[in-house]
Amino acid sequence: MNKGQRAGDSALAIDVEQGKSYYWCSCGKSSKQPFCDGSHKGTEFKPLTYKAELTKRVFFCVCKQTNDQPFCDGSHNKK
Structure with missing residues (x-):
């Protein structure tokens, strides 16, 4: 799958x-x-479904460049 816009x-x-x-928005166009x-x-994009196994705080990627969708892997630091 291609990566969405930042x-x-x-x-x-x-x-x-x-x-x-x-x-999780994979295209980067969502206003939410x-x-x-x-x-x-x-x-070509579709949302990625994440079902929480535990109640906790997670860090969702917003730059859409992560290799660990839907979670942040620090890719936003690699412009």
Whole structure:
């Protein structure tokens, strides 16, 4: 899968709830970063579903360049 456009230059910390599904924006066009708002329609991109195994804080990628989707791996530091 190709990587989406940059939607920011840092990760977003989100408190997730065990058992809940989250739909990470992979295209970078969503106005509800880091989550999908359907802006990918008509492109090759689709949201990535993340189901939280534990209630905790996770760091979702916003630059869309990560190799550990949907999580930040520091790729935003490698412009």
